[in-house]
Amino acid sequence: MVGVLSDVREYYKSKYVTIEDLPSVGPTIASKLREMGFSTVESVAIATPKEIVAAGIGDKTARKIIKAARKAISIEFIRADELQRIRGNVLHLTTGSRTLDEIMGGGVETQSITEFYGEFGSGKCVAKDTQVLFFNSSTPQIGTISEVYERYRQQYGEKPYGNGFVVPAPSLEVIAFTGERFERVPSPYLYREGVKRLLRIRTLRGRELRLTRMHRLLTVTKAGLRWTKATDLRSACPVALPARLEMGSTSDLSPDDAYFIGLFVAEGTSKPLSISTARSEVAKWIEEYLRGRFGFNPRVEKRRRSYRVLLRKKCVELLGKLSECSASERYVPRSVLGANDSVAKHFLAGYLEGDGFLSSAVEICTKSKRLAIGLSYLLLKLGIQVTRSMKRTPKGIYYRLFIVGEDRNKLSSVPFRFSRYSIRTRGGAYGYPAAIADYIRRVYRETLGGGRGPIRKFRAGYKSRTFYHVFTRRGISRRQSFISRRVLEEIISFFEEGLKRLEEIRRGLLVDFDRRFREIYKAIPFPFRSLAPAVGLSKSGIGNYVTRACPRDERRRSEIRQALLREINLRIGKLRAAVEELTKLSQFSWDLVVEVSEIPYDDFVYDFVVPKGHTFIGGEIPTLLHNSQLCHQLCVTAQLPIEQGGLDGGALYIDTEQSFRVERIGQIARRFGLEPERVLHNIIYAEAYTSLPGSERVVVLNSGHFRQLPIGSVRPGGVSVQTFAFDLENGEMSVYPVTGFIRHRTNEPLYRIRTEYGREITVTGSHSLFIGVRFGKKRRTTARRKGNMRPVPFPASLLKVGDRVAIPARLPIPDHDVDAIDLYDKLAGKYEVVTDGN
Missing domain, CATH: 3.10.28.10 (Homing endonucleases)
Incomplete structure (x- = not known):
């Protein structure tokens, strides 16, 4: 019976090769299907009748087409015990959060696709009256986030999205923390949705924030800097603030x-x-x-x-x-x-x-x-x-x-003209959160401390210094709220000095271990006998080498040297991460939560969409607000050992928002005790681009001549391609080589855009065209006449009748030969080239 079913399937598979081969599909219906993204028999087979009807095809015909297409695809039955055997190979990847892992039944399953859809600001929004800092053109402005949303809604319209609504915001910028510094970044959309209740957070310095429960604030824990959900904040939790705002440097004022x-x-x-x-x-x-x-x-x-x-x-x-x-x-x-x-x-x-x-x-x-x-x-x-x-x-x-x-x-x-003000103070009621003391003590204990006593670790006078008490005295975080800038700077300096000492020990291990063995033994900041399990000896057995000398046996000597190297490298890694973490902490100012309460709201909440940084500045007193970055976390946890909830593997990161940050990967890697360079080496990165259908024609350079070709006909090895491109940096259009081709299937609807003067183009909804935006002194408007205009990328799905799209005024076709590349030659020997025929 199985053999018969297989033969039948093979018959239909050979019969229905293209969608034109399906019953009732002629050239007109095939064109409609392709416009809707159904360009293959497989894509039709997994579609619903409702999706096919949306292409302008009758319900009865749609069902007939789908039924025929499903005959040609492979749908097989297996026994439950075979399924159990297959499921036995499924592993679970930790998200880094125990609560989220439990909700997902142990973590993210392998051999499956898991979608995380925090639709724009979904669940991570702020109240409508939250003050925000934003830039329209180059001018900094402060206003409520609802006013910003309404301004762009009136100008560009609002569209439903998920549980709420979204408006495009070309040229809108905010200040975001991008991992290393604060900088101005684009915020191409604003989002809003309705909620019934909010959390109200009050702080020691007078802030009052009204946020959804899932919104995150940057705080400090025993593990260092952490983004924490508003619902998890408690009284006395420190909250990070920008230490300084760069809002511009131009003005006509004297x-x-x-x-x-x-x-x-x-x-x-x-x-x-x-x-x-x-x-x-x-x-x-x-x-x-x-x-x-x-x-x-x-x-x-x-x-x-x-x-x-x-x-x-x-x-x-x-x-x-x-x-x-x-x-x-x-x-x-x-x-x-x-x-x-x-x-x-x-x-x-x-x-x-x-x-x-x-x-x-x-x-x-x-x-x-x-x-x-x-x-x-x-x-x-x-x-x-x-x-x-x-x-x-x-x-x-x-x-x-x-x-x-x-x-x-x-x-x-400040240049007072009729007053004198000069005061010098080395402290005050505020500074850096004392909660960081628990983190500092742990780092010290795991790197420069470790049971060898203070004489071996400190020069004379350290024990009487204030910063040394942070290492050795418990309860600092309970007895005081802040530590001063001077104390934190001394701690960072001490860790940097300790890092240099560890690196010097490592050089001795690599260069002259035999001769410098006793010198290294005296310098290491941990008991030498703690290495006994790593080399398969008892503590007394490994202790004998201290009194007698380094072992003569080459194998044993190598084992001890490698054990020392592993321990020193581990401590160097932790110390580097701590110096980076504390240096970053010193770039912020800090406040303390004094109250978290739930309040009724029943209105819209709002959010900026910030692909680069996922943060913005808001509040009546400036505060750092944030959205989450789960995919960065998974790229790292995938490389953990299986027993720690990882996969002992690597990751492929496809970036649809240009939001991938190498710095953030490094921070997460150090948190899990991994080497950032090794983690980055195991991540394959690619940007996802918007697309054109295969029939759309593009201007390319082929054999020294410019031609219009359907983009779908451009194949590796077929033509050497250069094309016209517009450089946003210098505003010039030039000929650039095409260095790669991307082709993919999509179920996304296509948009046909016709212009007043006869242009027509078909693109995916996420493909961006450039619209002309004019910037004036009073407000920015969509350009209706020539003037101070700027081309701004705009998604096709959000264009409306009346929008003006940018077109080239002329094509700078050169009068000399232009160097071209043959992509097929570039790929030969490195990649497998897949074409329609194979």
Whole structure:
């Protein structure tokens, strides 16, 4: 019976080779099927009638076509005991999370495809009123994430996606932590979905964040820096903050302009347009500035305890909308946020001399919430953290910002004109989280400690130093919240010195082990007898070599040398990882969670889609917010030994978002005690590109002549190909060699795009075309006329009628021969070339 079924299947397999061979499929229906992505008999066989009907084919015909296609594919039955034998070869790959492993029945199964779909921000979003820092063109702006979403929704439209909605955001940028540093990166989409409840997180320095339970914050544990879900945070958990924000360095403002605007924001009024001050020298400076800048002598009204300087309409152009704001509506102008440090400092000097309190503690008090938010971001531009509180009075809420601790030292560079401020402090209430002490103690114990006593490990005087107490005294993380910058710097320096000592020991093992054996024995930071199990000796047996000398037996001598090398290499690896981790920790500022509570919400939550870095800056006081990177984790855990939940193998990483980060792989590898270089060697990386159907024609160079060919007909060995490409960096179109071909099947719908002047192209929905976007002073709009335009990549699936797509103004066909490559020759002897015939 089985033989008969096999013969029948082989008959239909030979009969139905292409989709045109299927019953009821003529040229018209075949064209419709290919447009929908069903270009093979196999793809039709696994389709549903509903999917075929979507191509414009009747339901009855669709079922008939599918039935015929399924006769040609291999569907076999096996006994259950055979299935059990096959399943016996299935292994489980750990995700690195015990909870997730349990949910998945032991981890990710091999011999299967597992989809992780955190659709854009799904489950990892923030409340609609969360303040975010973003860039539209080159201008930094601060606003709520819902306002940013709505701006792009009105401009480009909104589309359903998963459990929510998505809007494209060409040219939108945010500041992200990319693994080594903070930098501006694109955020091509925004996402939103509805939720019923949120978590509210309050911190020691006055932050209040409203997040979904799955949103992650960077914190510190005994294992080092870790991204932790909001639902897992507890009171006293440290939370990482950006230590400094680079928001731009260009501005049309002069230092005097910035100082004047700072004074107006502090003490100005709109009715009448004026600035009031209690200091005569400030009033005199304003008079001189207005006379020189705008050419008029202002009227100065002297009151009992103050001076009021009346301004004129000429000042409105400089002040902008600030000239119309009340005290509760004031803000930091964009021209100041995006300016260089000098302009920002002069603005702060004007504001603090107008409305600040400068003493051992620096305080700023304002009725404007928007101004308090802007000042916290502007101060962080200079590396100054603030603590915020609110004061409720019968006249309303006042927002108070405090600059304390070592951050006060940084104000000495602010160019005050009529005040003197200079303070020096080596500590304060805030610093680096003391929770890192548990991690530091563990690293010390596993690398430079280990039971040999302090004399062998430290030079005289170390035991009396403060940082040494972090290594040896338990409970520091329970007795205090922070450790100072000086202590952390000394710990990093000590670890770096220890790393050099271990590397010197390793050189002695590799170069002159026999002669330097006793010297090495005295220098190693662990008991020599601890190597006994590794060489198959008792502790007393291996101890004999210390008194007698290195063994004469070459095999035994080699075993001891290799055991020492393995231990030293392990400790060097851990110490390098610790130095990197602590150096990275020192790049952040820190706050402590004081309360986590669940609150009702019943509204939309929002998220930026940030392929590079998966982080952005948000909150009323700047905070680092994050999305997860599970695929990086699996690339590493796949290389763990099987007994540790790995596969003892490698990984193939296909990158669809250009989000793969070598630095992140290194961090995860060191966490699992693996060598980053070896882990990276076992990862095969490829970027996934958007695609064109085989019938789409492209311009290529063949034998010195330019021709239009269907892209599907371009084959390795068929033609040597160069084609036209547009370089976004220099804005030029040139001829470039095609160095590779990619062909794949897809069930993704195809999009046919027709233009007003007769162009037509068919592409996958994720394929990007360039649309013209014009950037003006007031807002960015889709270009309807020539001007200050920029080509921006835009997915075909999100294009709408009326969008303008970029086309080449001319093709720079050269009048000389262009060097071409033969891809077939390049591949010969290295790869197996697969063509339609084989």
